Amino acid sequence: MIQQLIHLLDWFGIFVFSATGALVASRKEMDLVGFALLGSVTGIGGGTIRDLILGVQPIFWVEQPAYLVACIIISTATFFFAHILHHRYRLLLWLDAVGLALFAVTGSSSALAHGASPVIAVAMGVASASFGGIIRDILGGGSPIILRQEIYITAALAGALVYVLLSRAGIHEDVTIFLGFLAAFGLRAMGLYWGLSLPRYRALKDQDDA
């Protein structure tokens, strides 16, 4: 039951991340196949790195190519319908936020299911949540989203931490999933909506950077 819920959320995360990859492709005015490539790499990239690092074989989408096919369908649909949207970049950021929060939880959950220790599970939640977007931004020729000023990686970390800690504390899985998602999405949403950011490192005026 719970495993099915995690599975469902994982699918949903792949959908929204694919859409963000396709939206980056639309900003770069790529062709249909470019959309499919960027959408797929973004949708399954984070999970691929997670599986490689955990030594999970076969990689999830090699075992179940339906994941890849779904990414291609979503990206293709975005190619034809993105022109309807009036605020593509804003939408991209919000979809990315949903994907980030979903993968922070499902990435951690998947790591725990493969026997990883809590520290590694949190790291895998953060990696699943962030690397798809990082690869998307680098392939898209832009600046990685992690360099933006508002809360980003912190949100993924919070979601993964809440999920793993509550899971280990024996709280019911339904609740931990919900609270983990809420922690990540809530923080990222505050970043997007109010521009909230954590204290950032500030160089001293007289600090020589050479």
Next chain:
Amino acid sequence: MIQQLIHLLDWFGIFVFSATGALVASRKEMDLVGFALLGSVTGIGGGTIRDLILGVQPIFWVEQPAYLVACIIISTATFFFAHILHHRYRLLLWLDAVGLALFAVTGSSSALAHGASPVIAVAMGVASASFGGIIRDILGGGSPIILRQEIYITAALAGALVYVLLSRAGIHEDVTIFLGFLAAFGLRAMGLYWGLSLPRYRALKDQDDA
């Protein structure tokens, strides 16, 4: 026999991709060891990602270091002879096209040989054909070639699709290899020669990108 042909084409693909890596190094005026690094990463990068994703161990060039040695020799030769060339960037693009077409076929073939499903085999053809060049362009500090306007990823996809579909249809392997290569190289050549491109996504004039 056929396995040997695939093997030969794979070697040839590694040669030409190494040369493109070394040509990028020449554009960045790197030293001899820089040439060797960029040539090697480009020559064996796509196949390394393919092997990692398929869970093939040992990775092809770890099993047979001759692949790596060949990349180093080609890159070194490029260091000494690239000044003879008068149209380095043009040559780079055409060599890249040959490598792309070869790897679209051999990458798919290698995936099928390791028991991958057709969808995954096509994906591995595209990944083998494109990721070496993508890594080359990112390490070389340039814009990834996939962002160029003319047909690129589409050519890799066409080659991989033709090869995998015809193979599954039971067509003689000689023919499928040839037609797969032709599909990929022909499309990419049309892109390079006539600047042919697929319809690209166009933002509406009044579309807000913020």
Next chain:
Amino acid sequence: MIQQLIHLLDWFGIFVFSATGALVASRKEMDLVGFALLGSVTGIGGGTIRDLILGVQPIFWVEQPAYLVACIIISTATFFFAHILHHRYRLLLWLDAVGLALFAVTGSSSALAHGASPVIAVAMGVASASFGGIIRDILGGGSPIILRQEIYITAALAGALVYVLLSRAGIHEDVTIFLGFLAAFGLRAMGLYWGLSLPRYRALKDQDDA
């Protein structure tokens, strides 16, 4: 005994590379969690790629999460103390040089211990020494350090070559470690201190780059 020395040097390399990642984060004025991410990826990135390519499972820091925790602690400390430093970028380059030299040796050593051939061991030394820094520079939105003019990859190659050749020649391990480190650090230090570089490729005046 020797294995413990290699282990110790590996830890030290991870420390200094983490610090360089955190210093890049400070240049980008990231928040605390950004420091932890960039510091960790830089500290354990090169070794992760080495383990993936050699098929070593579990990856070293998945087996021993203390490595990851150490990276996080170092990065966090850098967040609070980097403002004391007056020459952050200079320090970054020198720490990077120490990490490069350490990983050239320990990366090669680890590959030999996993049964890799000498050619592959040298390649793994170079990969361990350089890929952490490459990922750091790409995620940090900057130009990869391998594109800098002075000796860099050459130093890693020299260290790995000296270590592997002397090891195979049966020289006492203490000595080979020391000489390998010295070769790599010495060359890189000459590059940093005197701007020493190998002959670089120079395009001809009349060479057409299009």
